[in-house]
Ligand SMILES: Nc1ncnc2c1ncn2[C@@H]1O[C@H](COP(=O)(O)OP(=O)(O)OP(=O)(O)O)[C@@H](O)[C@H]1O
């Protein structure tokens with residue numbers, strides 16, 4: 019079996035999952051909310067990109083900029099109007115709210131953007147890179163680079179900058195961080211907006227392979243959640259690692275075991291893996307304080 | 309004499325008797341439909357509402373009493389539906405075996421998923437069930453020998469106790485099932501099982517210290533929820549006489565979450581009311597509205613916004629509303645008693 | 657006199673922090689034993705290691721559950737078991753039950769239902785019998801409800817039995833937590849800061865209650881408390897720790913005179 023070709027393909031989809039998963043983990047670490055609506059919000063702003071591109075004839079980069087603005091505003095709105103006001107709700111309550119948000123965005127998309135399926139082209143329409151026996155389209159290369167570079171930039175920001183420190187402090191203990199004078203509200207607001215942009219980018223990257231409908235981000239959503247489970251919820255890089263691993267495993271399972279059931283088998287394998295390492299690949303076991 | 313009447317009052321007050329009365333009232337609906345007072349399509353809608361009330365009752369046990377989320381409801385319900393069709397129509401084994409299969413198989417699968425995910429962290433149950441639901445959905449599309457794939461599985465009204473059922477008699481069966489489920493749920497939540505679930509949700513450490521095996525009880529609640537979903541799936545199939553894979557998607561699961569939340573966590577009648585608001589109101593009322601009536605996605609927004617608004621502002625759901633009304637009408641004597649308590653304690 | 661609890665060489669660390677360091681002490685039969693130490697000394701951690709919420713890195717927790725419990729659990733030829741490694745929810749079956757520093761009751765349930773949680777291990781009817789309210793399950797429920805009422809009465813809060821626990825004042829909730837421990841017919845009750853948040857007269861009542869529980873239930877009591885008045889008044893023996901390490905052990909008078917204890921508390925509080 020040729021290995022390089024499926025590997026390159028996996029890196030491409032892995033980048034999509036990695037960006038979506040980064041959004042989920044950012045929100046989880048700062049707001050302690052399992053962001054089930056990450057895919058749906060990405061779907062909404064991604065559809066906005068396709069809509070602007072299709073209706074105004076604006077260039078793709080401009081449409082993506084509009085999409086980013088939409089994503090940021092949505093992130094702000096959700097955190098400001100909903101999540102922030104849920105201080106007294108239980109963790110489950112917050113989770114349920116993000117489930118409700120899935121439905122809200124799913125219902126809003128056809129109202130705002132119409133019911134006709136939209137199309138979004140690749141950022142780089144043609145051109146291939148030949149690497150030995152394998153091919154990689156320029157667009158594929160761009161997607162891989164986007165995933166890796168954005169993840170890397172985020173890590174640098176988290177590790178080296180003041181805002182990164184604020185995010186990490188909020189992540190490790192929200193109330194202590196607040197007492198230390200860290201503007202935790204701004205931090206969560208930023209986290210939600212960043213998650214929104216990451217979801218939008220994931221949507222724009224996956225869109226050319228399909229049609230833009232309200233459900234086109236479903237697989238990304240499920241896979242991104244699983245990337246977090248596999249990578250563990252305690253670090254920022256775990257989910258990214260998980261995302262690439264899932265993409266690679268999925269591609270090889272589809273090639274060598276079953277083209278129809280590859281993903282399903284993989285999900286089951288991950289669930290079984292949890293029995294061995296309950297906190298994921300890079301998650302530490304932690305002791306709940308009693 | 310007064311003894312006998314006191315007894316009568318006690319019987320009438322017994323929650324199980326109230327469930328029976330509630331069921332009896334529902335049983336009059338098919339008569340309304342056949343006499344033309346109510347449209348038959350309305351009867352169908354109400355029948356499905358009651359079926360969803362059964363599923364939601366299970367999720368309420370899980371969510372309301374044990375604080376766990378399952379996103380696999382649609383998958384398990386669909387599995388129940390296809391199993392019922394397969395057992396009745398393909399294997400020819402009849403109604404009861406079909407229902408039994410729909411109860412047992414999803415519960416078994418659910419338990420497996422639960423054992424794996426609940427050992428880790430409660431929230432993993434949501435993700436694991438979401439995945440199982442996706443896998444089941446894919447199975448419904450692919451396993452043509454079992455489900456006829458996207459073409460859809462056709463079935464027929466079952467023969468129950470030697471009687472060929474029709475739409476009205478299936479409605480009766482649904483009501484009977486609902487009343488049984490209400491009684492069973494009531495028994496669970498008002499006994500030690502319910503107390504243990506309460507304890508677990510409210511303080512897992514205290515529950516453990518008191519000897520509650522948390523994993524067992526989480527699995528118990530999840531198993532019951534899955535069993536109700538399987539049952540509801542079978543009833544759904546027999547009432548509609550067909551099943552298509554697209555029915556059993558994530559949004560059905562989310563709608564069931566909405567029913568529980570809107571109806572009010574930990575409320576049996578509230579759950580029925582929640583099913584009515586989330587399923588029947590869009591069908592019977594929203595669709596008929598002028599101008600916005602046929603907006604695409606309206607039912608989704610309706611459910612989604614209700615979930616968010618209820619959690620934010622009315623965490624008690626519809627149950628809170630009835631409590632509020634009751635509070636306006638009667639002043640509970642116990643409220644006065646608890647106001648006195650602090651002084652008594654201080655005086656000691 | 658047999659010992660109910662022997663804690664031997666207990667150690668546990670969290671990351672770099674050594675929360676307990678080779679700690680040993682012994683609680684005798686029908687003894688009221690106090691564990692004291694400044695904030696963060698590791699007192700709650702000791703309790704968590706005994707009741708298996710935390711698994712100690714090293715050491716043993718020997719517990720003598722009494723002959724009948726041992727026989728029921730199938731232990732023969734020994735009078736004590738090492739609790740380390742016993743699943744958390746099984747600890748209570750040995751007759752060891754605890755309260756929590758931040759009062760863990762179930763606010764939605766009535767007082768009596770809260771107490772019934774304490775009798776959880778006595779519900780022997782199967783899940784199915786409970787779901788269908790079979791006569792066996794109903795009888796059991798009625799009997800335990802009676803017992804729970806007794807426990808509430810013992811703490812003089814039986815008049816509130818059917819009130820929701822959530823709306824009760826702090827003092828009542830603390831007593832409720834205590835009542836819940838009585839359902840287990842304990843050999844040893846562990847109390848984590850039972851007097852915290854109580855006013856002076858309530859604290860006096862508490863000392864009385866602790867003694868009554870010991871006398872009438874014939875059990876031992878191990879308690880952590882910052883209120884030195886209470887500790888000195890009610891405890892037979894006291895162990896003082898600081899930064900997870902053993903400092904001193906002895907009668908209240910001995911502890912009060914111990915220079916190491918004074919040093920540990922210096923600047924912390926001066927009422928020792
Ligand atoms: N699960 C845990 N993870 C990390 N550190 C912990 C954990 N549990 C306790 N600690 C640490 O162990 C030390 C001892 O804590 P512990 O709660 O036992 O103190 P304590 O003596 O009960 O204090 P207090 O009087 O304030 O209740 C503290 O530094 C605490 O932060």
Ligand SMILES: [Mg+2]
Nearest residue numbers: 699700701757
């Ligand atoms: Mg403590």
